[in-house]
Amino acid sequence: MKFSLLVLSSPYSRQASESALRFAKSCIDNGHTLYRIFFYQDGVQNASQLQTPAQDELNLHKEWQSLAENHDLDLVVCIAAALKRGVLNKEEADRYDQAAFNTDAPFELSGLGQLLDAQLQSDRLITFA
Amino acid sequence: MTLHLIQRSPFTHQALSNCLKTLMPEDSILLMEDGVYSIQHPLLQDILTPAAQAKPTSIYALIDDVNARGLEAFNHTPILNISMAEFVEQCAQHKHVISWY
């Protein structure tokens, strides 16, 4: 079965990102397909590569990154939600004359149409808030 | 036929109470994150009484969230503890999945 996940909360503030990560791993282990993981609202903070948790805490950015690299996952961050919260990749930082950027592949900044597409293309869209 | 994911404590949020307002006969409820505290809330206990409905709603609790919070001893049938893998399968088996937060 084809799943997509919607992550709405900031990592380290709520449990949603960890739950989504565990759900994603379990999906893969059970032989399901993950069509897309879409980050919206404060969930966009998952894409920040500047997360620097203590050594004994989970680094969610790295977890998503390695999961994406090992399983060819589509990680899409809502561009409007990300820009206003200061989550930018190099291309957007250049476009808006910002001095720095903090996200990169495999996270991709794109529009809300990608959330709709995930909903249309997947059998189930599961929200983690 | 919907699987309702309760993701907030019913003692501070309306997630469970709003969910129950729209619950249909074939639906199931899954308690996760702080939603597992629903185990101790009268709203949930009320719908578990045999007289409450002709066909009782299936209620699941994500076991990792239950155990993490020290609720293991409080959980009792008919609330069924399930694993993350079983959670995924429940999502697959229900037509819709709605998160309440």
Added chain:
Amino acid sequence: MKKKILVLMRQAPYGSSLARDGLDYILTSAAYDQDITILFLGDGVWQLLKQQNGKSIYAKTHSASLEVLPMYDIESLYVLSDDLEDRQLSLNDLIPGVEIIEKDEFHQIMNTQDSVIGF
């Protein structure tokens, strides 16, 4: 691909961004020609209150933006009668175009949907 999508709007406006972000999702989906039905549930009914003015709190006026929905061909806006009663509200307090339904009518609507998403 055109689907029947039910959107649950469950949060009050202004205090959190969910109402606004939910509306953005609705407008995007409608722009891509989806068949959208909206249920304002629980505190979501506060989104529909007339005479909002967000200006003084640096916010867009949510009710004004909701009134754009008919321009996007979204005509199915529902609230549950219990939710209005709990909040001592009547249809007169709300922006035009909203319909009050009971739980069993909601179940009929729910049964016809291809997909459900909640904000």
Added chain:
Amino acid sequence: MLLAGIDMNTSNLQLDKHGFLKNLDDWSEEVACAIAQQEGLTLTPAHFEILFMLREFYKQYEVSPANRPFVKAVKLAFGEEKGNSIYLMSLFPESPAKLAAKIAGLPKPANCF
């Protein structure tokens, strides 16, 4: 830098890299002409009729419309003859809602990235 006769250095008029106004209060008919010229358009009264309507739309709803509601709003205001995408494409080619919003001094319509 000059934008079609407007001295950007003295006017403080700033555009983002998509060509939208950074400060929406900077808009004037003169600014509209300058943005339009940059897009290769010369504005006529027919353009301004639509631009003023679009600004009213934004004032009322605080939303820049996508194409379909844009067409619908024009139809409600000026009738079938103008409320169709062929007419609006002739005034604002390619993506009418986006281009008209840009020239009318409104934010980008949602999801037109």
